[in-house]
Amino acid sequence: MTARSLIQRSCALLGLLALSAFLFYIGKGHTLLVDTAAVTIDGREYSSAETVSVSIDGREPESMGRAERTMAQVGGPRHRITIEVVSGGGQKVEQRFVIPTFLDTALVSVPAILGGAPRQHWVTKFVAPAAEDAPAEEMQQQEQSTVLAAPPAIKP
């Protein structure tokens, strides 16, 4: 292999690697949880209107009440959200936001966007609520299995 072809092949390989990284960046899928629950940022409370219509990336708008959550699957880091206050005012906000590449599930706060909160508070990492130590269903199952496992009383 000549030095020239070695350079050409190395360049092609590097180009492919760079293209792969770029495709990973622009194609990474995220789950967005669009949330209308009130939030407190820097001591100030932001609450949503009674009913809002929310659309992500120009998709079909979804009507949401207070303290509701809806889910959307998106790909790539840059997105557009359109929020329209249905109950009074008729305020319509269209904003763009960025999701970090390695954030799989992101929480998008509608009140923060509507209320003009600092941009870094619009999208936060979703943290699933901690599971209870012994959920009610599990306890019930345990009770049933205890009953089934108990040997029948044998009279001599």
Add this chain to the structure above:
Amino acid sequence: MSSRLRVFFIDNAVAILILLLIAFALPVAKLPASFLIQEILMRLGRDTFLVLALLLPIMAGMGLNFGMVLGAMAGQLGLIFISDWGIVGIPGLLLAMIISLPISVVLGWMCGMIMNRAKGREMVTGFILAFFMNGIYMMIVLYAMGSIIPIINPELLLSRGYGIRNVVGLDGVRQAFDNLIPLHVAGLKIPVFSYLIIAAGAALLIWFRSTKLGQDMRAVGQDRGVSASAGIPVERTRILAIMISTVLAGIGQIIFLQNLGTINTTSSHEQIGMFSIAALLIGGASVTKASIPNVIIGVILFHLLFLVSPMAGKNLIGSGMLGEYFRQFVSYGVIALALVLYEWKRVTRENDARATLRGGGAA
């Protein structure tokens, strides 16, 4: 005239047989024309690229590349990785193609090396090689993934903690190519972008034929000895033909699976070689000669028969399963018939040549 007619019938025996079967099954199936056209349009976008992958080895005189299954495995591995990393849409499919590329190249190189050691028996070698590689693929997918190869998404893994589940949903990339340029004509959905990819692949093959390497492949396909005497690196050319075919098969499998929207991890790749080869032969190709029109005609006829046969079976004997058996019968039968005809023609040609040399004219 009768001799020319005989030659025509012998050359196109497979296509004529399939046309007769379709002519018989079509009125019995009683399927609406709109349904048939829509299905053919979709299947044309789904399968044509895979069949295109078979053309180069035929040009290089290596017959029907049963080893294309290796490329299909590479394509599936690419799709499994992008599903694990959660890459969606067109970038996901392109990334799957890039991932499949080095795997296809290595597998193609290995396949070409082995075929060079089994000259004249490339088809059966490729067939058995596909079985052998299937075992290694299974080992990678069912044992290495999740244990040696990290898999982030636990939904992809079997409940034991390693190995990929039997079915992997491609929700993020489902029909991403097909829906990129939406076009509806008279209520029919046309996958324009998939057609554009196929057209690009076909144009690339036409251009490739006129290149130095393409001419070398044609020369090697016609006569290995003469090509070697002319200074063409015969073995290298044959390896390159198989490598390109394997890479194209990997891309074709990705196009195929994005349309289906799901991977059957352990079996999606297995029948690809058989069905693609059967489609090409139905289109009028032979072991030594194939063209792009053969590919398109073959995919249309093959899938038309696939579509009408279950319904025809149901209407005839009350069981749709007849059609399912018929599909297998047609795929394997067509390949067997084509191989028998090829061998018979070769023997006839040799006998004719011998008779001509003896001065007795054509037998």
